[in-house]
Amino acid sequence: xxxxxxxxxxxxxxxxxxxxxxxxxxxxxxxxxxxxxxxxxxxxxxxxxxxxxxxxxxxxxxxxxxxxxxxxxxxxxxxxxxxxxxxxxxxxxxxxxxxxxxx
Amino acid sequence: xxxxxxxxxxxxxxxxxxxxxxxxxxxxxxxxxxxxxxxxxxxxxxxxxxxxxxxxxxxxxxxxxxxxxxxxxxxxxxxxxxxxxxxxxxxxxxxxxxxxxxxxxxxxxxxxxxxxxxxxxxxxxxxxxxxxxxxxxxxxxxxxxxxxxxxxxxxxxxxxxxxxxxxxxxxxxxxxxxxxxxxxxxxxxxxxxxxxxxxxxxxxxxxxxxxxxxxxxxxxxxxxxxxxxxxxxxxxxxxxxxxxxxxxxxxxxxxxxxxxxxxxxxxxxxxxxxxxxxxxxxxxxxxxxxxxxxxxxxxxxxxxxxxxxxxxxxxxxxxxxxxxxxxxxxxxxxxxxxxxxxxxxxxxxxxxxxxxxxxxxxxxxxxxxxxxxxxxxxxxxxxxxxxxxxxxxxxxxxxxxxxxxxxxxxxxxxxxxxxxxxxxxxxxxxxxxxxxxxxxxxxxxxxxxxxxxxxxxxxx
Numbered sequence: 402x403x404x405x406x407x408x409x410x411x412x413x414x415x416x417x418x419x420x421x422x423x424x425x426x427x428x429x430x431x432x433x434x435x436x437x438x439x440x441x442x443x444x445x446x447x448x449x450x451x452x453x454x455x456x457x458x459x460x461x462x463x464x465x466x467x468x469x470x471x472x473x474x475x476x477x478x479x480x481x482x483x484x485x486x487x488x489x490x491x492x493x494x495x496x497x498x499x500x501x502x503x504x
Numbered sequence: 505x506x507x508x509x510x511x512x513x514x515x516x517x518x519x520x521x522x523x524x525x526x527x528x529x530x531x532x533x534x535x536x537x538x539x540x541x542x543x544x545x546x547x548x549x550x551x552x553x554x555x556x557x558x559x560x561x562x563x564x565x566x567x568x569x570x571x572x573x574x575x576x577x578x579x580x581x582x583x584x585x586x587x588x589x590x591x592x593x594x595x596x597x598x599x600x601x602x603x604x605x606x607x608x609x610x611x612x613x614x615x616x617x618x619x620x621x622x623x624x625x626x627x628x629x630x631x632x633x634x635x636x637x638x639x640x641x642x643x644x645x646x647x648x649x650x651x652x653x654x655x656x657x658x659x660x661x662x663x664x665x666x667x668x669x670x671x672x673x674x675x676x677x678x679x680x681x682x683x684x685x686x687x688x689x690x691x692x693x694x695x696x697x698x699x700x701x702x703x704x705x706x707x708x709x710x711x712x713x714x715x716x717x718x719x720x721x722x723x724x725x726x727x728x729x730x731x732x733x734x735x736x737x738x739x740x741x742x743x744x745x746x747x748x749x750x751x752x753x754x755x756x757x758x759x760x761x762x763x764x765x766x767x768x769x770x771x772x773x774x775x776x777x778x779x780x781x782x783x784x785x786x787x788x789x790x791x792x793x794x795x796x797x798x799x800x801x802x803x804x805x806x807x808x809x810x811x812x813x814x815x816x817x818x819x820x821x822x823x824x825x826x827x828x829x830x831x832x833x834x835x836x837x838x839x840x841x842x843x844x845x846x847x848x849x850x851x852x853x854x855x856x857x858x859x860x861x862x863x864x865x866x867x868x869x870x871x872x873x874x875x876x877x878x879x880x881x882x883x884x885x886x887x888x889x890x891x892x893x894x895x896x897x898x899x900x901x902x903x904x905x906x907x908x909x910x911x912x913x914x915x916x917x918x919x920x921x922x923x924x925x926x927x928x929x930x931x932x933x934x935x936x937x938x939x940x941x942x943x944x945x946x947x948x949x950x951x952x953x954x955x956x957x958x959x960x961x962x963x964x
């Protein structure tokens with residue numbers, strides 16, 4: 402049984418507009434059998450934080466192309482056991498950045 | 505009294521002369537541009553800049569404040585003087601970027617932009633001015649840079665960067681700056697830089713946020729390593745829809761100039777393999793670590809599949825401009841033109857006009873007889889908004905024949921959101937949340953109204 406986790410979930414680059422314009426969310430993930438990874442964090446976000454048009458954020462079981470996922474300020478690809486399989490630690494910060502194209 | 509008359513007469517005369525002067529300035533600017541355009545219709549061929557052995561007395565005086573920086577010094581300045589930089593996009597990023605490159609003494613600056621100067625560009629595209637509205641941005645920017653530093657060679661390309669021209673063009677420059685405003689161009693510039701082996705300094709901005717990074721530098725990742733798949737077209741917001749504050753593009757353009765100058769002077773960039781995020785509302789800069797170069801990257805990987813430039817508009821499913829897209833969600837019989845709506849309005853037919861723009865746009869301008877309910881609230885099925893809508897429809901019931909439906913016309917800025925709103929109202933009617941309605945939208949929205957019906961109505 403994994404203990405509850407306190408993590409900071411942040412959205413930027415316009416992704417926050419799908420979350421009522423709120424960028425920073427301090428969330429508590431309840432204790433559960435399985436360890437918390439990004440795959441089930443996304444499910445949790447979709448159910449608990451996402452306010453509108455999930456297709457602009459989620460595609461399949463991952464984020465849509467054009468959104469970067471940063472865990473403690475590093476691209477989720479840089480981590481061992483990274484991307485969807487990364488296991489969240491207490492006090493982690495997870496940032497979802499929508500890339501901008503304007504100029 | 506006489507003194508007052510004289511003041512009045514002088515004021516009138518000053519105003520007249522000012523008007524004359526401004527018209528002369530406009531004619532001069534237009535004539536200058538015409539002269540340049542005829543000279544540079546073709547893709548200008550440029551030869552490599554010759555190496556430079558020493559700085560002149562004038563150059564030493566001019567660049568003295570940066571020459572005394574030990575990191576730069578005479579050596580760095582000489583490198584800048586023989587460096588060439590291609591600026592893709594002479595807009596909110598490209599203007600401040602090119603301005604600082606020219607001011608710092610970069611040898612040659614290529615300026616690519618297919619677009620013309622519009623008044624709504626001026627709050628952020630600071631090289632252009634009122635007198636040059638309607639002229640090509642590439643020429644306007646080149647003219648401004650020449651006034652700033654006549655020693656810098658400015659090469660305007662008043663055309664779109666295309667898969668046919670990009671590689672040839674990129675090969676003629678040492679460093680490339682992506683200051684474009686759309687996804688297909690960003691992939692095109694990246695692939696051209698990878699194929700030509702040029703570093704790419706890339707920035708973007710929207711609303712109060714900006715991002716900058718350096719691609720394909722010294723073994724670092726390229727744009728495709730980080731974004732192997734383009735975003736779905738409907739998730740991309742342009743500056744016209746999302747808004748942008750000029751100083752935010754200004755900050756990013758200046759940071760881009762800094763990275764270009766450091767690369768050109770041999771100091772090396774700071775943001776290769778990392779991405780700087782700027783949040784202007786909170787005053788935060790945050791630097792994040794990006795992934796490494798991907799061995800299986802389609803462009804810079806070990807077995808690249810991008811071996812020449814492709815059709816990037818097809819790849820991204822969107823056009824290589826930042827112009828607003830026109831959606832086609834409705835059939836022609838579900839839509840009316842602004843002319844048809846105007847006739848209906850003049851005939852006094854009972855109807856409801858529903859404006860679905862966000863509040864911030866309604867504050868800019870509105871048709872006084874319209875009911876305002878933002879699209880977002882309709883999408884949410886907001887109970888209070890639906891109540892408001894039902895009441896407005898009921899009020900108009902008296903004006904229509906017994907049993908007939910109240911005609912509802914939906915309007916927005918350009919005629920995209922209005923189509924989405926019609927779809928929502930149709931489904932609400934089908935679900936019997938609303939009484940039966942005939943719903944149509946107004947093609948081209950309020951901007952078509954301003955262009956075709958009422959020229960006093962603001963355009964934004």
